[in-house]
Amino acid sequence: MTETIKPNVPTKHVVYQVFTRLFGNTNTTNKPWGTLEENGIGKFNDFTDRALSEIKQLGVSHIWYTGVPHHAVVRDYSEYGINSDHPSVVKGRAGSPYAVKDYYNVNPDLAVDPANRLEEFKALIKRSHRHGLKVIIDIVPNHVARRYQGITNPAGVEDFGASDDTTLVYHRDNNFYYIPDEAFTVPDAENGYLPLGGEAHPDLDTPYEEFPAKWTGNGSRLAKPQFDDWYETVKVNYGVKPDGSKDFDELPQGFNKKGHTEHFEFWQGKSVPDSWMKFRDIALYWLALGVDGFRYDMAEMVPVEFWSYMNSSIKQVNPEAFLMAEVYQPDLYRDYIHLGKMDYLYDKVDLYDALKLVMQGRGSTDTIVEIQQQLMDIEHHMLHFLDNHDEQRVASPEFAGDANKGKPAMLVSTTLSTSPTMIYSGQEVGEAGAKNAGFGLHSRTTIFDYFGVPSHQRWMNNGAFDGALLTDEEHELRDFYQRLLNFSLTSTAMLGEYHEIHRHNREHSDTYNEQLFCFSRYDQQQKLLVVANFADHDQGMVQIKLPSSLIDAWQLDNGEYSLTEQLDDNHTVVLSVANGIGELQLFIASLSSMILQLN
Numbered sequence: 001m002t003e004t005i006k007p008n009v010p011t012k013h014v015v016y017q018v019f020t021r022l023f024g025n026t027n028t029t030n031k032p033w034g035t036l037e038e039n040g041i042g043k044f045n046d047f048t049d050r051a052l053s054e055i056k057q058l059g060v061s062h063i064w065y066t067g068v069p070h071h072a073v074v075r076d077y078s079e080y081g082i083n084s085d086h087p088s089v090v091k092g093r094a095g096s097p098y099a100v101k102d103y104y105n106v107n108p109d110l111a112v113d114p115a116n117r118l119e120e121f122k123a124l125i126k127r128s129h130r131h132g133l134k135v136i137i138d139i140v141p142n143h144v145a146r147r148y149q150g151i152t153n154p155a156g157v158e159d160f161g162a163s164d165d166t167t168l169v170y171h172r173d174n175n176f177y178y179i180p181d182e183a184f185t186v187p188d189a190e191n192g193y194l195p196l197g198g199e200a201h202p203d204l205d206t207p208y209e210e211f212p213a214k215w216t217g218n219g220s221r222l223a224k225p226q227f228d229d230w231y232e233t234v235k236v237n238y239g240v241k242p243d244g245s246k247d248f249d250e251l252p253q254g255f256n257k258k259g260h261t262e263h264f265e266f267w268q269g270k271s272v273p274d275s276w277m278k279f280r281d282i283a284l285y286w287l288a289l290g291v292d293g294f295r296y297d298m299a300e301m302v303p304v305e306f307w308s309y310m311n312s313s314i315k316q317v318n319p320e321a322f323l324m325a326e327v328y329q330p331d332l333y334r335d336y337i338h339l340g341k342m343d344y345l346y347d348k349v350d351l352y353d354a355l356k357l358v359m360q361g362r363g364s365t366d367t368i369v370e371i372q373q374q375l376m377d378i379e380h381h382m383l384h385f386l387d388n389h390d391e392q393r394v395a396s397p398e399f400a401g402d403a404n405k406g407k408p409a410m411l412v413s414t415t416l417s418t419s420p421t422m423i424y425s426g427q428e429v430g431e432a433g434a435k436n437a438g439f440g441l442h443s444r445t446t447i448f449d450y451f452g453v454p455s456h457q458r459w460m461n462n463g464a465f466d467g468a469l470l471t472d473e474e475h476e477l478r479d480f481y482q483r484l485l486n487f488s489l490t491s492t493a494m495l496g497e498y499h500e501i502h503r504h505n506r507e508h509s510d511t512y513n514e515q516l517f518c519f520s521r522y523d524q525q526q527k528l529l530v531v532a533n534f535a536d537h538d539q540g541m542v543q544i545k546l547p548s549s550l551i552d553a554w555q556l557d558n559g560e561y562s563l564t565e566q567l568d569d570n571h572t573v574v575l576s577v578a579n580g581i582g583e584l585q586l587f588i589a590s591l592s593s594m595i596l597q598l599n
Contacts, residue, residue, distance in 0.1 A: 012494045013322070013420035014485050015136065016060040017388055019445065020067050020110055021094060023047065023425060025452050026462050032449075033093055033197035033438035036075060036109065039450040041094075044110050044124045051465045052131040058428065058478075059485025062322055062420075063128055064136040064295055066389060067097030067447070068121065070105045072145040072232065074196065077108050080115055081151050086208040087195040088186045089146045089232045092439035092448025097138065098297055099145040099217075099232045103282045105152045118152070125290040134292035136322055141279050141310075142301040143217030143233035146184075146210060154285065160236070160278065166212050172239045172247040173274040177215040184213035185224035187231050197438055219301070238306050239273035248272055251308060256338035260319070263312035263341055276306050280313050287314065293322030299336060299345075300327045307340030315341070324383055324420075337381045344420055347382035348391075350375065351416075355386065355409040358534050359400045364514040365534065369502050372416060379417040379498075386413060387424035389447050393433035396443035403430030403477055404591050408532035410481070411593035412517055414488050415530050418495055421488060428481040429467075429474045431455040480593075483567045487595065496523030497553070504547045511542045516588065520550055527554045527598035529563060531586065539588040546575070546582030554598065556582070563596035572599070 024046020031038050055063060072085040073095040085101065094109065111117035128135050150159045164174040186208055195204060213223040217233030221242075225231045239247040249270050255263065283294060294314075299307065307325075314321050324344040327336050336342050346352075350371045357363025375382055385391075386406055392399040394406035406427075414421045426433075426445065431453055437446035445453055458469035459478070467475060488494050499520040505512040512518075515535040521528045529546075533539055546554075561575045563584070573596065575584045586594075 012418060012488055012491075013061045014059055014489060015062045015064055015324070015383070015420055015422040016055055016058070016133075016425065017064040017066055017422055018055075018425040019389060019447060020044070020065045021107070022445065022451060022453050023456070024051075024460070024463070025450075026457060026460065028452050028454070028457065030435050030437070030452050030454075032436045033199065034450055035093065036450050040452065041109055041450050043112055044106075044120045045112055046463070047124055047127065048463070048465070049127065049131070051460075052127055052133060054465050056131045056133055057486075058482050059487075059489055060133060061489065062134040062136055062293065064138075064422075065124075066138060066295075068106050068110070068137045069097075069100045069140075070102040070107050071095050071097050072099045072101045072147065073107070073109060074201070075109065077114060080108060082108065083147060083149050084203060085145070085147055086203050087201050088204065088208045090195075091232050092437075092446065093196060094448060094450050096232060096448055098140050098143070100140050101145040101148055102150045102152070103139075103144075104150050104154065104157065104285060122289055129290065134322060135290065136293045136295055136324075137286060137291055138297060139279065139283060139294045140297040141236065141306070142298045143230060143235055146208075146214070146232060146234055157281065160275075161214075163274075170237065170242050172237075174237050175275050175278070176234050177221070177237050177242070179213040179215070179221065179223045182211075182213050182223040184208070184210035187225050187227045187229065190227045193227070236275050236302075237273070238275050238303050240303055246303065246305070248276075248303075248305060251305060251339055255308070256334070260312045260315035260341055263308045264316050267309045267312070272309060276309055279306075280310050283310060283314050284317060287317050287321065292318070292320070293324070293343075296323070296325035296342075299325035299340070299342070300329055300332055304332075304335050304340040307336065307342065311341035333375075333378060333382075337378055342381070344381055344383040347375070347384050347419070351382070351384060351413065352386070352391075355413060356399065358515070359394070359405050359409050365502065365517040366506070366514055368412065368416075368517055369500055372498070372500065380419050382417070383420045383422055384413040384416070385422040385424070386410060387427040388422065389424065389445065392443040393431055393445065394427065395430045395432040396434060397432075398443040402536075403427075403432075404473075405534075405536065407477075407480055407591055408517075408534050408593050411484060411530065411532045411595070414484055415494065415521060415528075415595065416519070417498065421485065423481065423485075426453050426456040428478045429455040429459050429470060430477050480567070484593075487566060491521075491526060491528070493521040493523050493526035493528045496521055496526070499550050499553060501545075501547060501550060505545055508545050509543045511539070512544065513539075515539075516542065518544060520546075520554075522554060528566075529594075529596040529598075531588065531592075531594045531596070533588045533590065533592045536590050538590050542586050542588045544584050544586055546577075546584075548580040551577055551580055551582050562599045564599055566595040566597050567593065 024042030027040025108114035217230035
């Protein structure tokens with residue numbers, strides 16, 4: 001029972017997600033709801049040449065600077081012509097990066113000189129490129145901040161909603177949906193929540209005003225949304241009527257097999273909703289400044305036809321642009337890849353969720369086989385991760401409670417397919433996200449407040465970026481990540497074939513169990529056997545069997561062969577082949593991760 005996958009892809013990628021405002025912050029105060037002055041903040045300039053060099057050497061090809069576009073903040077920047085944002089519609093003290101206020105500029109918090117903030121980011125783009133790192137930023141197409149204000153728009157660019165007919169619930173070329181004749185009301189707080197943690201603020205003396213009310217970002221049509229709604233944002237209208245019908249051309253049959261150029265040509269001369277053009281122009285603006293790709297927030301909440309229009313326009317300018325997106329409905333994956341022309345989607349609902357259960361001792365590695373089999377036709381497009389800003393930190397008690405429990409999962413996540421691997425800044429040194437920052441949940445590193453990231457700060461070592469303050473265990477963990485990620489970028493077999501042998505061993509090896517996972521990756525140059533132990537105890541001597549299908553694929557005759565471990569101590573093991581069947585005896589230690597290469 002084996003399965004072979006034969007992808008045809010050009011390269012392997014590793015994405016380093018970094019929450020930009022947290023990265024360079026050396027302040028360790030970490031007061032809940034603390035101000036920028038109390039808790040500190042990182043700046044664009046904190047990504048020094050040394051910092052970027054270390055990130056590159058970790059085994060990274062792309063860096064995703066999260067939270068760069070100017071989003072709603074509580075801090076007063078009126079001297080720079082920026083209108084204040086009302087604290088009752090800003091989450092946290094620093095604000096959500098997914099409530100964008102101005103798509104043609106960057107967060108003033110991130111600049112040493114807010115008046116020069118765009119130039120400081122452009123300099124960071126150039127530094128990143130100089131170190132061989134491609135740059136990714138967020139585009140959040142589904143919603144914007146309640147008070148959108150583009151003060152540095154290019155000539156001819158009009159703000160979202162500036163020409164909307166607010167007397168109508170819907171018009172194709174309105175940028176927002178409206179609730180005519182009703183004022184927006186901030187939702188009733190729950191669980192004792194108070195803006196800014198209850199601190200007095202002069203803007204809170206006057207209620208936030210919005211008339212008429214707009215639909216909320218998650219689609220709520222209430223003038224007074226619920227507290228759990230995305231009330232700090234407003235929903236963008238893409239020409240989808242309130243009854244769900246589409247007010248634009250749909251793609252013809254067979255366009256799931258067409259390339260970017262055919263999609264681009266299809267939209268030429270077509271009349272499309274105003275919001276489509278606005279977001280296309282935003283993307284092209286950032287490409288012109290040197291950005292190499294985008295991460296799209298909640299892409300499935302926007303019609304797939306828009307993505308065909310948007311992404312084909314991007315690829316005409318930069319065919320190598322890196323386009324990744326959140327889509328959490330597996331039945332939509334292929335539409336957003338083939339019709340929406342996405343390069344990569346989060347493999348969250350399938351692989352991430354399965355690995356999390358296995359790490360927690362609540363799942364079987366058998367499910368990984370099923371997932372890979374179900375996604376084999378799109379495996380290259382399913383971006384793998386264990387940490388990101390939305391998810392619990394692996395090291396948090398709420399997830400695995402130990403960063404080392406992430407090592408076998410990281411091995412599988414990185415080497416299972418030809419798809420990109422993503423890690424989140426701090427993951428490589430075991431950050432647990434355990435502190436209370438103010439808004440949001442423990443176990444996740446805050447995206448809403450000014451804060452420091454303790455494990456990351458020890459690696460940063462006050463800007464030296466040399467890891468001098470890391471514990472021995474943190475050093476060892478980062479070294480593991482560095483060896484694994486660099487191997488994935490340089491191994492030719494990572495772009496070769498996948499051969500599943502887990503089920504064969506479950507059936508034919510008495511010492512192999514559902515806490516182990518093994519498979520082969522190979523091409524003409526490299527033959528690899530990947531083995532991971534998710535159990536936090538030694539498995540002892542385990543018999544690994546290679547079925548005849550893999551022995552044939554590796555083109556081995558009867559006899560003995562040596563395999564050398566690539567990530568750790570370069571120890572060798574003996575593979576015996578008899579009657580076309582392979583077998584090796586392997587001591588498998590607690591939470592061990594191995595890549596064995598045929599010599």
